[in-house]
Amino acid sequence: MEPLVTFGELFPHGIWRYAIGGALIGLGTAAIYLGTAIPAGASTFFESTLSYVSDVPRFNRAKYVMSRDWRVAFTLSIVAGAAIYALAFGDFGWTTSVSWWRLLGGGLLVGVGTRIGKGCTSGHGICGVGSVAPTSLVNVATFLAVAIVTAQVMQALGVTP
Amino acid sequence: MSGTEGQDRHPLFLPLVVAGGLVFGFGLGLSHMARPEVVLNFLQFEDFGLLFVLGTGSVVAGTAFAIGVNFLDKAPLTGRPYARRLKSFDRNVLTGGVIFGVGWGVSGICPGAAYASLGIGNYPILLAIGGMFLGAYAQGLWRTYRSEDNATAAANAD
Numbered sequence A: 001m002e003p004l005v006t007f008g009e010l011f012p013h014g015i016w017r018y019a020i021g022g023a024l025i026g027l028g029t030a031a032i033y034l035g036t037a038i039p040a041g042a043s044t045f046f047e048s049t050l051s052y053v054s055d056v057p058r059f060n061r062a063k064y065v066m067s068r069d070w071r072v073a074f075t076l077s078i079v080a081g082a083a084i085y086a087l088a089f090g091d092f093g094w095t096t097s098v099s100w101w102r103l104l105g106g107g108l109l110v111g112v113g114t115r116i117g118k119g120c121t122s123g124h125g126i127c128g129v130g131s132v133a134p135t136s137l138v139n140v141a142t143f144l145a146v147a148i149v150t151a152q153v154m155q156a157l158g159v160t161p
Numbered sequence B: 001m002s003g004t005e006g007q008d009r010h011p012l013f014l015p016l017v018v019a020g021g022l023v024f025g026f027g028l029g030l031s032h033m034a035r036p037e038v039v040l041n042f043l044q045f046e047d048f049g050l051l052f053v054l055g056t057g058s059v060v061a062g063t064a065f066a067i068g069v070n071f072l073d074k075a076p077l078t079g080r081p082y083a084r085r086l087k088s089f090d091r092n093v094l095t096g097g098v099i100f101g102v103g104w105g106v107s108g109i110c111p112g113a114a115y116a117s118l119g120i121g122n123y124p125i126l127l128a129i130g131g132m133f134l135g136a137y138a139q140g141l142w143r144t145y146r147s148e149d150n151a152t153a154a155a156n157a158d
Helices: A016-036 A044-050 A066-089 A098-118 A123-130 A134-156 B011-032 B036-043 B050-071 B091-107 B111-119 B124-158
Strands: none
Touching: A016 A123, A016 B011, A016 B050, A044 A066, A044 A098, A066 B011, A066 B111, A098 B091, A098 B111, A098 B124, A123 A134, A123 B050, A134 B036, A134 B091, B011 B111, B036 B050, B036 B091, B036 B124, B091 B124, B111 B124
């Protein structure tokens, strides 16, 4: 009897690069957490960095001002780590063909949403899910479901890519 | 947040953040999450591999959280007690999740993956990073004005 879907259909690129890449993302988070007890998410960087250039009190709360320099270091290290990967694997210089308005408009909504929702794919998705935190599980389930519907509606409307 | 600021800071604090960020970014590159196309393929049910990124990432991080919370006392570099990442639940968690979901579904990119995308040389991602800064700035301004309105309303109330 033929299976309804094959492994190759579900995972056309296999699973190893995803599984190992994810494990390294978790390892970087784990190392920082075990040394500092800080669950480092990627998106607090926006507010903490805005405190360098904005007088708005909201961006200048102690938790942002006190963490802004290491969050810049964390972000630049993520850029550098990905660059090391790309140079080591001959993947450097790839550019997306997703339209500019999708990147800009989608990025804008991501920026609003992560700040209203208290976290992003790394804060809620890796640290929060790893903590089995109910708030994060609800947030991740919400953004996953909405993102799936959004991407499929855009595809159905013929926006590619 | 003692031990995370200025002269109080342990000399290994920044080196550890940098080392962790390098591994984190390398993983984002290897997982191909730094490519919006790969995220969109996942959301369009054409490649479910991204489930393994979230899965192994949260299991590895979760193991560290469990070890810290259950077996360790205070973090060596900050003196902070180990705690789970718990945020209070309110309507904003849902509203933010919906807005984030629309943005992620439109662009195929999230903050950490966007930094990594820049690292692999994908310079158009600067549009997304700029958008994220604008969005975070707009949200902060809106929250500020709204709380000032509330404060004025409260001051005017009997």
